[in-house]
Amino acid sequence: MDRSQGKKEGMLQSPLPAVDDTEGANIPTSLPFVVDAHVHLFPDSLFQSIWEWFDHFGWPIRYKLNAPCAIEFLLSRGVGHVIALHYAHKPGVARMLNAHMADLCRKYSHVTGTATIFPGEEDAEEILLEAFKMGLFGVKLHCHVQCFELDSVGMHRIYRVCSDQDMPLIMHVGREPKSPAYKCDPYLLCSAQKVERVLKDYPTLKVCVPHMGADEFESYRRMIEQYDTLWLDTTMTLAEYLPFKFEHSLEEMRTDRIMYGTDFPNIPYAWDREIRKLNNLGLSEASLAGILGKNAAELFGFGIGGDPVKQISKRSRNVWQK
Numbered sequence: 233m234d235r236s237q238g239k240k241e242g243m244l245q246s247p248l249p250a251v252d253d254t255e256g257a258n259i260p261t262s263l264p265f266v267v268d269a270h271v272h273l274f275p276d277s278l279f280q281s282i283w284e285w286f287d288h289f290g291w292p293i294r295y296k297l298n299a300p301c302a303i304e305f306l307l308s309r310g311v312g313h314v315i316a317l318h319y320a321h322k323p324g325v326a327r328m329l330n331a332h333m334a335d336l337c338r339k340y341s342h343v344t345g346t347a348t349i350f351p352g353e354e355d356a357e358e359i360l361l362e363a364f365k366m367g368l369f370g371v372k373l374h375c376h377v378q379c380f381e382l383d384s385v386g387m388h389r390i391y392r393v394c395s396d397q398d399m400p401l402i403m404h405v406g407r408e409p410k411s412p413a414y415k416c417d418p419y420l421l422c423s424a425q426k427v428e429r430v431l432k433d434y435p436t437l438k439v440c441v442p443h444m445g446a447d448e449f450e451s452y453r454r455m456i457e458q459y460d461t462l463w464l465d466t467t468m469t470l471a472e473y474l475p476f477k478f479e480h481s482l483e484e485m486r487t488d489r490i491m492y493g494t495d496f497p498n499i500p501y502a503w504d505r506e507i508r509k510l511n512n513l514g515l516s517e518a519s520l521a522g523i524l525g526k527n528a529a530e531l532f533g534f535g536i537g538g539d540p541v542k543q544i545s546k547r548s549r550n551v552w553q554k
C-alpha cells in the first residue's frame with residue numbers, strides 16, 4: 233500500500249458553508265417510484281451529538297428532524313420508500329440502536345431499516361441475527377466513524393453472517409469526505425482495492441458502497457461492471473456541494489447497480505436538490521426508473537407501489553415472522 237496516500241488532507245479541513253437553495257414542494261408526479269436508499273435515523277440523543285459534530289466539522293444541517301419527523305417529511309413529499317441506515321460509534325450500543333430501528337420499521341411500513349454492529353465487538357453474529365429476526369434487512373457500516381480494517385477478524389465475521397443470511401452490506405468505505413476530526417485516516421483504511429478483495433473472497437456477499445465510492449470513482453465504475461454483487465449509491469455526489477466533481481456519465485455506467493440516496497436529514501441543502509439534478513441528466517426512462525427506485529426495491533426485497541403489506545412479503549419469508 234502507498235502509505236503516502238494517508239497524508240492527504242481530505243475534503244473537510246474546515247466546515248463547509250450552508251446552501252440556501254430553494255426546495256421543491258413534492259417529488260414531481262412525472263417521476264417513477266422513488267426510493268431514498270440512504271437516509272439516516274438515530275435516537276434523539278445520538279442525532280443531537282451527530283448534528284453537533286457536523287456543525288463543528290462538516291456542514292450546517294438544514295433539516296434537524298428527529299427520526300419520525302424525517303420519515304414523515306420524505307413520505308409526505310412523495311418518496312415511496314426509505315432505506316434507513318445507522319451506525320454504532322462504539323461497542324455495546326448496537327442492540328439498543330437496532331431495537332430503535334426495528335420499532336420505527338414496525339410503525340412505518342414504507343421504511344426498510346438496516347442493522348448496525350461495531351466491527352470486532354463481542355457476540356457480533358448473535359446481535360446481527362437478532363436484528364434480522366426483528367425485521368431489519370441488511371447491515372450498515374461506516375469506516376470513518378468505526379475505524380475498521382476491511383481485512384480484520386471482526387469484519388470477516390460480518391461478511392460471513394451477511395453472506396449466509398443473504399443480507400446486503402452497506403459500507404461507507406470510500407476515502408472521502410475525510411475530516412481530521414475522525415479518529416482514523418480513511419486514506420489508510422479504505423481503498424477500492426481492499427473492497428475488491430472482499431468481493432472476490434465472498435462471491436455471494438452483496439455490497440453497496442455509498443457516495444459512488446468517493447473519491448475513487450473510476451475504480452468503482454469499473455468494479456460494478458465486473459462484479460454482479462456490487463452496488464453504488466449516488467448520495468451527495470450529484471449535489472455539486474462537496475469539493476469534488478463527479479464527471480462520469482451515469483448513463484454510460486451500469487445503471488442497474490446504482491441507487492438514488494441522499495443522506496437526509498443530515499444535508500446542508502434542499503431535500504430534493506439531488507433528485508432535480510438526477511432528473512436533468514437526460515437519462516433513459518429505464519435507467520431513471522432503476523436508479524430512482526427499482527434497483528433498491530430489488531436489492532432490499534420489496535415490491536414498488538401498491539399495498540405496503542405486499543411490499544414486505546418477500547422479506548417475510550426469510551426473517552419477518554421467525
Ligand SMILES: [Zn+2]
Nearest residue numbers: 270272442495
Ligand atoms: Zn450517510
